[in-house]
Ligand SMILES: [Zn+2]
Ligand SMILES: [Zn+2]
Ligand SMILES: [Zn+2]
């Protein structure tokens with residue numbers, strides 16, 4: 001049985017393909033993006049969650065375009081997953097259209113006030 005390695009979607013490092021949580025960044029389920037609302041695993045390219053119907057379109061922080069759920073932007077290749085800047089939270093997630101953290105509700109990007 002060959003041990004293959006896959007990239008963790010959160011930290012991008014190569015880790016064992018059967019890992020249940022990433023040994024490097026400690027994120028659960030390192031190969032699946034999860035719905036920010038119901039935590040259902042969602043596949044790359046899905047536009048809505050199959051479980052709760054949440055619109056999964058992400059917003060690319062680099063080019064500002066909407067991109068389907070994925071690790072990286074379909075337009076410019078920039079990473080779409082962002083980490084919450086709130087130090088008590090730190091949740092890594094897809095940047096949703098409203099730009100707020102799914103865990104703590106704070107804005108994920110520093111926007112001009
Ligand atoms: Zn990781
Ligand atoms: Zn969902
Ligand atoms: Zn982009």
Ligand SMILES: [Zn+2]
Nearest residue numbers: 084089101104
């Ligand atoms: Zn947060």
